[in-house]
Amino acid sequence: MEDKLMRNKWWVLGFIAALCGVFFFLTTPVHADNEYDITRYHVDVNVLKNGDAELTQRITYKFDGDFHGVYYNQDLRGIKGASNVNVSVLQNGVTSNMQQAETEANNTYTLQQTNDNLRLKLFHAISDDSATFTYRYLLHGVITNYNDTAELNWKIIGEKWDVPLKNVLIKIQLPQNNIKELQGWTHGTLDGQTTVKKQAGQVLIRAKENPENQFIESHLLFPISVTPDNPNKVDKNVKQKLQQQEAELARKANEERKRSRQRTTVIKYTVLAVSLLSTVGWWLWRWRNPGNPQDSLPPLVHSYEIPLHSAEITQIIIENKDPDSKAFSAYLLELAAAKKITIEKTGSKKNDYTVSLLNESLLDKDSLLKLLFTQVGDGNSFSLKQLDKFGKKPKHSSQLYAVFSSWQKRVFREARDLGYYDQVNAGLRIAALWATIISSFLLVITIAVFWDKWWSWLLIGAIIMNIILCYSYRKRRPKYSTSGWQLFYQISCFKKMLQDIGRFDMKKVGDLILWEQILPYAVAFGLAKKVIKELRTNFSAEELETNFGVYYPIVILGATNFGTAFNNSFSSAITSSSSSISGGSGGFSGGSSGGFGGGSGGGAF
Structure with a gap:
């Protein structure tokens, strides 16, 4: 009984751990070797009066595995080129300025520039660590001065990133303060936020995470007096048209956000309803399916009564699974x-x-x-040496495994025919377990969705109640019939006696004839070595030799016993076959306003 209680205890603990594992599996990404994350992406854009922009990008990588360095591509299409490139890396508090070279030596970089693209490849060996790479350069002609407004239209983060960018912050500083007519819009993921600071002449763009292959585009309008030295001028009026264009994009983005919130709300409360219905349904099912409850068994005591059935059958009854090679070893001893x-x-x-x-x-x-006598042996006998040799050939091992499986199934059916097994309770136990797992799994998802709600604690209570009800339901409905439940108790008491052997005088229990009958059960339970050791301690060699019958020379005499030796040989012989089975502050807009820089991006190598 103590064994059974311990198994139940570990079942409950294992179930709780499984639920936690499912939750963390859903919320924790799985990482493989040689992967990287970008944990921070900060950009400073300092716009100059001549329409150029000093760009500083600080990109923090977290590497999992061994890497040689990183690379970055700056799309130059639509502007006048780049110059004054400077590159550095910050790792473990130490900043290293990288030198341009073609040697590919550590802490150097290569630069390739065309009219359309600036490609930087940084060589910095790193393993399982984080580092921040800083790119500084001057971009020419990023501002266009029209007759009625100046415009910045720039995909500051391009669409060529193959990993998400986390903790994105873009700061655009104009060369003048108190810009009352400053307007700013951002296009990209709808989860970002734009802040227009007119007094500071500044626009801040934030996003907790920008998905892979998704650009972030900034579109600013401000007076041409802010960039008076800009030679990039276009003789036409565009302000009203651009404002209308952005207003339409903002309207569509707001509608999409509204639809997204509605969809999210429907999904969230559908999950809540399904989880609650599944939980209540499981509780009602439990009430409407009483099965065949059994009273709790009394505490285990030592029993010296020989079980009613053979050792292999007895092993099946107490363990409720196919007999193993130890059971077959016991079967041979009985023969x-x-x-x-x-x-x-x-x-x-x-x-x-x-x-x-x-x-x-x-x-x-x-x-x-x-098979053992006619194929392993010569028809009249076989030895363990022959069994070891036979099992080394995969074909023979597979054949032995198949025949052993047939023997297991036959003996298992014989045991089930005794009527100890309750099929109804067994089915209800499985159904209760799955109902608990499914309903608790749905509750875990619901808790994750509504974690900020105070009543999510009630759902945690429902999970705990699920586990308690499942445990009590299964405990009261063992897989045994009424007679089988008592038989299980008797065998458990008998097994406890064998487990506790050494704590009592074996001579006071019974003579050697009794222990001769007990020995096959000790082999089937895996307790043979312990029992044999105590037999040698409690009885003299003469008593054992005289009274222990056929078992003495093969079990008691010598350093090993047949049960253990046969089990090892037989298990080894079948093992090989078993492995061959608006412009102000606000959210981002969708779409694009046609800004340059869409091909920018980078990665690691």
Whole structure:
């Protein structure tokens, strides 16, 4: 009973851990080797009176794996080129200025510039660490002065990034303060925010995360007096047209945000409704499906009563699974005690035994024994040495595994035919477990969605109640019938006695005939070594040799015992086959106002 309570305890703990694992799986990205994240992307744009712009980009990478460096492409289409390039890297508090060179040495960079593109490749070896790379250069002709307004239209972050950019901050500083007619719009993801500071002559653009392959475009309008020295002039009026264009883009963006909020609200409350209905449904199902409840078993006590059934059947009843190789070892010992086979210690190997056939009718009933005697052995006997050799060939190992599986299924059916198993309760236990997992999984998702709501704590309480109800429901409905439940208790008490052997005088329990009957069960339960050790301690060699029957030479005598030796050989023989189964502050707009720089982007190598 203590074993069962311990299993239940670990089942509950394991279930809670599984729920936590599902939650963290949903909320934590999985990383592979040699990947990187960009954890911060800060850009300072200092617009000059002549229409040029001093650009400073600070990009923080977090590397997982080994990397040689990073690269960046600045799209120059639509402007007059770039100059005054300066590159540096900050790692662990140390700033290193990088030198232009073609050597590809550490802390150098290469520069390739055409009319359309500026490509920088930075060589900086780094492994499993973070570093901030800073690019400084001057961009020419970024401002256009029209008759009625000056315009900056620039995809400051291009669409050539293959990873999301986190913690994005873009600061555009104009060369004048108190610009009452300053207007600013930003195009890109709808989750960003634009702040227009007219007194400071400044525009701030923020986004918690910019998706991969998504540009961020800034479109500013301000008086031409702000850039009086700008030679890039166009003789026409565009201000009203551009304002109308941005107003239309802003209207569409706001409508999309509204639709997105509505969709999100519907989805969120649908998830809430489904999770609550599934939880209430599971609770009602539990009430309407009582099954066959069983009373709790009393505490386990030592039992010395031999189980009613054979060792292999008894193992199936208490463990409720197919018999294993230990059960088959016990089965052979029982056949030896019944004088249907003989087992002898042979050969010079410490663990070599020979099994000989006395009753040929066994081969007609048992295909596994037939294979062991006729294919592993010579038809009359087989040895563990021959079994080891036979199992080394994959074809033979697969054959042995298949026949052993048939033996397992046959013995398992024989055990089930005894009526100890309650099929109804078994089905209800599975249904209750899945109902709890599914409803709790939905509650976890709902909690993640409504984490900022005070009543999310009630959902946590519902998960705890789910676990408690599932535990109590399953505990009261074991997989055993009423008679099987009592049989399980008797076997559990018997097994506890074997587990506690050494804490009592074996002679006071019974004579060696009793322990001879017990030994196959000790083999099936994996307790043979412990029992044999105590037999040698409690009884003399003479008593064991005289009274322990056929088991003495193969189990008690020597440093090993047949049960352990056969189990090891047989398990090894089948193992190989088993592995061959508005312009003011506000949110971003969608679309684009046609700004330059869309091809900008970068990465790591």
